[in-house]
Amino acid sequence: MDEIKLAQHFYQMEMNDFYTYMEISKVIKKQDIREKIQKIALMEKKHAQFWGDFLKNRNAAVPEVSVNKTKLLFMKFLSKFMNPVIVISFFELGESGAIKQYYNFLKQTTLNPEERQRLKEIILDEIEHETFFARQINEKGVSNIRDFVLGMNDGLVEILGAVAGLSAVYLYNPIMVGISGLIVGFAGALSMGIGAFISVRSQRQVNQAQKEQMEIIFDVAPERAVEEYKEKLISSGVVKEIAEEIANKIGLNKEAISKLLIEETDENEVKSGLFTGFAYLFGVFFPVIPYFFAPNSYIALPFSIIFAGLALTIVATVISVLSGISIKKKIAEMVISAFTAAGIAYIFGSIMQSVFGIEI
Incomplete structure (x- = not known):
């Protein structure tokens, strides 16, 4: 698929999401969540505008908006029996492929500096959206x-x-x-x-043992905990100088270091x-x-x-x-x-x- 057809596809996809989220947001009762969904919807419309501008700058046709009525009706139907946020979150997780598509487009297509910067911002927006919906899925137990x-x-x-x-x-x-x-x-x-x-039980026991060990380390030699955290950062690929800077900034913050060193589980x-x-x-x-x-x-x-x-x-x-x-x-x-x-x-x-x- 060439870049023009891809851009037309992206435009349709973003406008489809805009109309879908705006429609579903109308049945969300919690004001903060409703406003968040509407904000995301407007961001999707802004993304569509980018693709529309991309097409116009290349003298290509901006396609007519065609809403996926089947998907919208299905989501509305599910929203009668389920929390609408869960319904949106469920379907949004299925759209995570857009991030990869946008990234590939960024790497493979000739863009001017302004277009390149705007597309990077769109990719970050999409990652933020996916994170939000994934959090909603986890909070509602739908994971x-x-x-x-x-x-x-x-x-x-x-x-x-x-x-x-x-x-x-x-x-x-x-x-x-x-x-x-x-x-x-x-x-x-x-x-x-x-x-x-x-x-799960073994992981919980390991975490408890690590916490007890961390208590002892902080009591006997607190600087050892900071050093251990620095070593973990280095082993995960962080440059030594940056790892040292991060470790020094955290200092002897017992709670922060414990959370970073010990993998928590709520299961x-x-x-x-x-x-x-x-x-x-x-x-x-x-x-x-x-x-x-x-x-x-x-x-x-x-x-x-x-x-x-x-x-x-x-x-x-x-x-x-x-x-x-x-x-x-x-x-x-x-x-x-x-x-x-x-x-x-x-x-x-x-x-x-x-x-x-x-x-x-």
Whole structure:
């Protein structure tokens, strides 16, 4: 896509965001958040003006504004059942690819000094917007959506492979496949849940131990804490002279140094373990359900694949929206990898049946 078409695309995108945010802001009750969304909307309009000027300076047509009515209606519909800020935040995170596109445009396109400076400012604006929306997502607890779909994906893919392999062994006993899949899935959910519990708890214990050690260091040799912080800055790539300057400015600020040296975590280990386990277990049901209703595994397996494929499509779509990557590519990546694993597992099951002469 040449620079003119890209600029026209960016103009449309920014104007679309302007109208969308202004419309959704009307149903936001909290005044400070509503004003923040409206401010962002006006900034998007200002960004669109930059792209309009870019096109005019090159005697190119500024496209007519075409609002994505489907997206706007969908967002309005969701706003009736969810906090409008969450709805906007959810969709905005899916637009994070704009920052990369703008950066590539900045690096690859010939711009005059004024245009270059304005585009740099736009990129910083977009980063600020993304940070704001990401903060809203985290404050409202919606970041758990990503954790849930990833945990669900693990359970879905692993059990799809398991039931596919078992289908080749228990050709005429689908109930056995279904029960086995549930048992494996339940064990997997326990493993994932316990693993998450131990991971979060261990991190909390490590943090507590580090805090206690820091208390001792500050009491016995406070200058050691400053030196340790300086070394951490240097190891992270900060120039030695700058690291020394920063460390000296912070001085013996105990609270500041502790926060910078110790990685804090607000996660609750019990909640994390239960959430991860249930997410995994939820994914197990999609490939397993058909085996409790089909007369044999030949019929159950295709339905298992279809159900898993539909669930994977939903999971891939959510991940794509949250990550700002191509939905089509993510769906293809996840579905193909899952089905490949199922195919390999089925072949392995067939080999095991032949080797051990299982006839069930």
